[in-house]
Amino acid sequence: xxxxxxxxxxxxxxxxxxxxxxxxxxxxxxxxxxxxxxxxxxxxxxxxxxxxxxxxxxxxxxxxxxxxxxxxxxxxxxxxxxxxxxxxxxxxxxxxxxxxxxxxxxxxxxxxxxxxxxxxxxxxxxxxxxxxxxxxxxxxxxxxxxxxxxxxxxxxxxxxxxxxxxxxxxxxxxxxxxxxxxxxxxxxxxxxxxxxxxxxxxxxxxxxxxxxxxxxxxxxxxxxxxx
Amino acid sequence: xxxxxxxxxxxxxxxxxxxxxxxxxxxxxxxxxxxxxxxxxxxxxxxxxxxxxxxxxxxxxxxxxxxxxxxxxxxxxxxxxxxxxxxxxxxxxxxxxxxxxxxxxxxxxxxxxxxxxxxxxxxxxxxxxxxxxxxxxxxxxxxxxxxxxxxxxxxxxxxxxxxxxxxxxxxxxxxxxxxxxxxxxxxxxxxxxxxxxxxxxxxxxxxxxxxxxxxxxxxxxxxxxxxxxxxxxxxxxxxxxxxxxxxxxxxxxxxxxxxxxxxxxxxxxxxxxxxxxxxxxxxxxxxxxxxxxxxxxxxxxxxxxxxxxxxxxxxxxxxxxxxxxxxxxxxxxxxxxxxxxxxxxxxxxxxxxxxxxxxxxxxxxxxxxxxxxxxxxxxxxxxxxxxxxxxxxxxxxxxxxxxxxxxxxxxxxxxxxxxxxxxxxxxxxxxxx
Numbered sequence: 001x002x003x004x005x006x007x008x009x010x011x012x013x014x015x016x017x018x019x020x021x022x023x024x025x026x027x028x029x030x031x032x033x034x035x036x037x038x039x040x041x042x043x044x045x046x047x048x049x050x051x052x053x054x055x056x057x058x059x060x061x062x063x064x065x066x067x068x069x070x071x072x073x074x075x076x077x078x079x080x081x082x083x084x085x086x087x088x089x090x091x092x093x094x095x096x097x098x099x100x101x102x103x104x105x106x107x108x109x110x111x112x113x114x115x116x117x118x119x120x121x122x123x124x125x126x127x128x129x130x131x132x133x134x135x136x137x138x139x140x141x142x143x144x145x146x147x148x149x150x151x152x153x154x155x156x157x158x159x160x161x162x163x164x165x166x167x168x169x170x171x172x173x174x175x176x177x178x179x180x181x182x183x184x185x186x187x188x189x190x191x192x193x194x195x196x197x198x199x200x201x202x203x204x205x206x207x208x209x210x211x212x213x214x215x216x217x218x219x220x221x222x223x224x225x226x227x
Numbered sequence: 228x229x230x231x232x233x234x235x236x237x238x239x240x241x242x243x244x245x246x247x248x249x250x251x252x253x254x255x256x257x258x259x260x261x262x263x264x265x266x267x268x269x270x271x272x273x274x275x276x277x278x279x280x281x282x283x284x285x286x287x288x289x290x291x292x293x294x295x296x297x298x299x300x301x302x303x304x305x306x307x308x309x310x311x312x313x314x315x316x317x318x319x320x321x322x323x324x325x326x327x328x329x330x331x332x333x334x335x336x337x338x339x340x341x342x343x344x345x346x347x348x349x350x351x352x353x354x355x356x357x358x359x360x361x362x363x364x365x366x367x368x369x370x371x372x373x374x375x376x377x378x379x380x381x382x383x384x385x386x387x388x389x390x391x392x393x394x395x396x397x398x399x400x401x402x403x404x405x406x407x408x409x410x411x412x413x414x415x416x417x418x419x420x421x422x423x424x425x426x427x428x429x430x431x432x433x434x435x436x437x438x439x440x441x442x443x444x445x446x447x448x449x450x451x452x453x454x455x456x457x458x459x460x461x462x463x464x465x466x467x468x469x470x471x472x473x474x475x476x477x478x479x480x481x482x483x484x485x486x487x488x489x490x491x492x493x494x495x496x497x498x499x500x501x502x503x504x505x506x507x508x509x510x511x512x513x514x515x516x517x518x519x520x521x522x523x524x525x526x527x528x529x530x531x532x533x534x535x536x537x538x539x540x541x542x543x544x545x546x547x548x549x550x551x552x553x554x555x556x557x558x559x560x561x562x563x564x565x566x567x568x569x570x571x572x573x574x575x576x577x578x579x580x581x582x583x584x585x586x587x588x589x590x591x592x593x594x595x596x597x598x599x600x601x602x603x604x605x606x607x608x609x610x611x612x613x614x615x616x617x618x619x620x621x622x623x624x625x626x627x628x629x630x631x632x633x634x635x636x637x638x639x640x641x642x643x644x645x646x647x648x649x650x651x652x653x654x655x656x657x658x659x660x
Contacts, residue, residue: 059560059652080564087562094656098557102237107230112561114230160561 005071006168006200007033007056012065014051014223025051027223028065033202035167038194040211041204043220049204050172052220056202057090057170058082070167087112091161093171093203097153099145099160106132106141109159116164131159134193151182158189162199171203175210183210235575238547245543246579252539253583253632254590256532260628261591262598263528265620267521269369272619275505276369277444278514280360283331283350283454284505285473286482287489289315292499295509298333298470303426306332307500308468315472315500318492324480325489329356330469332460336423338395338453340403344422347399349453351460351469354390357382365478370444372614382439382454390456393419394439398450409437421455425465433463444610445513474502482506529628533635540576540639548572548647555648556655569644576640577633584629591620 014026025048033039041049054060055067058074067075074085086092099108109131113124132138135155145153154174161169171190175183187210194201211217219226228236239246278284290298294305307315312330319325332351337344360366361381382394397407405416422432435455443452461467476485482504490502508515548555558568595618603616648655 054653057560059656083559083562083564086560092560094557094560096553098553098560098656100234100554100557102234102241103230107233110230111558115563115567164562 004035005032006035006037006069007031007202008066008068009052009056010066010068012052012055012062012067014048014055014060014062025223026055026062029223029225031218031225033168033200035200036194036198037216038191038201038214039203039216039218040214041202041218041220042206042208042211043204044206047220048223049206049220051223053170053172053202053204056168057092058086087115088164089167091164091166091169091199093154093157093161093169093174095173095176097145097150097157097177099153099156101145104142104144105137105148105156108145108156109163112160112164127163127165128159131163134162135159135189149182150178151185154178154182154186155189158186158193162193162197166199168200168202171201173205174203175205175207180209183207187213231571231574232578234571235578238551238575239579242547242550245546249539249543250579250583250586253536253580253636254587256536257584257587257628257632258591258594260529260532261588261620261625262594262618263525264624264628265591265595265618266616267525268621268624269617269619270521271518272369273444273614274514274517276365278511279475279505280363280366281370281441281444283329283352283360283473284510285329285331286476286480286505287474287486287502288331288471288505288510289319289474289489289493289500289502290471292501294471295501295503299335302334302464302466302470306426306466306468306470307472308466311500312469312472314496314498315493318496318498319472319474319489322485322489322492324476324485326475326477327356327359328475329353329360329473330457331471331473332457332464332466332468333470334423334460334464336421336463338399338403339420339422340405340416341418341420343403345399345402346451347395347421347453348448348451349421349455349460351455351457352382353457354382357454360475372612382441382456391434391459392436392438393421393453393455393459394441395437395454396442396449396452397440399452400437400440402450405437407440409440412437421459421463423463425463427465429465431463431465433459435459442612446610447513533632536632537635537639540580540636541643543579544572544576544640544643545647547575548644552655552658556652556658559648559652559655565645565649568648569641572644572648573637573641576636580633580636584632588620588622588625588629591625594618595620 009029009031012026012029016023016025029052041052043049055062058077062075066073077085100111103111106128110124110128113119113127129138132141135158137152137155137159140148140152145156148156175186178186190201191213193199205211279286291305291307291311298305316328319328329352335346335348338347400407400409405412417436417438419435419437420432421435425431441454443449476482486502486504493500493502503510505511506514555568598616598618604613605616606613
């Protein structure tokens with residue numbers, strides 16, 4: 001194993017059973033991601049890219065194979081250990097932003113830190129303000145999510161993903177609900193954060209127009225990497 | 228205020244209609260329980276004061292051992308003679324919780340107006356002590372309905388133990404053709420004779436005058452009850468003693484503790500007397516029976532209302548959680564555990580229940596004041612005449628009711644939330660999308 005490898009998937013299999021139909025989403029997939037890489041998973045709808053992100057993010061479990069995160073096998077962690085890993089090491093950016101509607105921008109970003117008891121109130125405040133500054137939303141801190149544009153909401157979601165200082169950020173179709181111009185801005189922002197903070201990004205998209213500046217592109221089809 | 232509390236309160240506000248309907252269910256149930264509790268507390272006070280003071284039982288009644296069952300068959304053996312009364316009084320008056328004592332002589336016989344005779348059950352009391360009883364703050368507060376109208380004289384006005392003026396109920400008076408106010412009767416109409424067997428078994432009779440009226444507060448005994456100065460009955464039964472010594476404690480005293488203490492002193496002195504509390508069903512049957520029935524009824528209502536409150540919370544939580552599947556999935560994805568997510572919903576339930584209980588308590592207090600001001604009168608079963616419907620919600624009792632409701636709500640919310648959030652995250656996120 002290389003020393004700078006943050007993520008390694010070995011012969012990962014995932015099958016879904018939809019009634020009598022069996023869908024093999026991932027068929028013995030192998031993948032390695034290095035620290036600081038900005039990787040795009042490209043594939044058509046149903047190709048298995050979201051399944052791959054879900055398995056890496058510990059929000060789903062593989063049927064077979066091994067997933068190593070920072071050299072540690074995470075496939076057999078308990079639910080509490082998985083929660084802690086997601087909270088401390090992994091940031092999530094969702095296609096539909098998934099902001100909490102009753103919380104304002106500041107509070108949405110603060111949310112993952114609230115359950116980190118080791119982070120003091122002052123440290124929490126500093127981190128939230130810093131994350132909002134990174135996504136250029138300081139002046140919108142007290143806005144409710146429904147008063148923001150789609151691009152602004154996704155930037156709030158990015159700030160929420162970054163506030164815990166994760167080593168890996170997973171983004172599932174982060175631009176699917178945005179127009180073309182805003183989508184490019186979001187990708188630019190993610191790239192900028194990747195370069196400035198050396199955070200590893202793994203994002204999936206079916207829009208090949210967005211990926212011309214991405215460092216590494218992985219094509220996935222029928223649950224197999226075709227790169 | 229922390230973020231969990233902000234989320235809880237804002238979600239409650241966001242779903243105003245559902246929060247309101249659930250809150251109203253809790254509030255209505257709690258207000259009803261507070262008022263029911265207030266009514267039962269009022270009845271308990273009424274029955275307690277009626278039994279202890281108006282019916283001369285005292286908080287404790289000290290009999291000669293075996294006297295409670297054996298006195299009427301063998302009064303000579305089981306009565307407390309003057310020496311016995313003196314010994315007991317020496318012991319009990321030393322107790323700091325004893326307010327005063329009263330020797331009570333019970334007996335039965337015939338009351339005659341010269342033409343017609345009817346049976347009576349009499350209490351022989353000391354008029355000076357009776358005055359103290361009827362002027363007692365507890366009696367004036369809780370059983371003022373039983374007091375004779377100001378125009379009618381009461382046995383407390385009798386002059387000394389040897390006064391021949393007795394008190395009877397309105398019903399007993401009507402049986403011998405006399406109507407209250409008895410003090411306004413002519414001298415001839417007032418004249419009555421009391422006949423009975425003495426403690427030695429001889430037939431005896433004494434003269435007496437009608438002059439006072441009282442009520443027992445119990446229909447059962449209303450047509451036989453007589454209260455006479457102790458001296459009149461002692462003369463009738465040929466004794467210088469009493470049936471028992473009634474012990475009146477400080478109203479806030481712990482009765483069981485006082486009973487244990489006084490009985491301990493009696494036993495330590497090697498005396499053959501037995502103390503009974505007023506709520507012992509052998510001497511306070513009406514109190515014990517009435518309260519037993521009310522407690523069972525209250526228990527039934529409490530069970531129903533607790534169940535309704537729990538179901539309201541379960542229903543509200545279930546709908547709330549099903550509406551927020553994406554939010555739950557997101558929280559889990561960013562690192563919240565099942566129990567932390569369930570805690571968020573439980574905090575919502577805590578706020579909703581807490582606010583509802585507080586408003587319910589205020590409402591119960593206001594309704595109590597309004598109901599009491601309306602002076603609603605009714606005739607309770609087993610009680611002669613009408614009485615005011617009074618509810619007296621008390622803070623400590625409301626608190627006692629609120630605690631289990633709060634606990635039920637929190638447990639219901641946590642169990643439902645924990646069950647519903649405990650799904651695979653991928654399923655929660657996919658359901659929303």
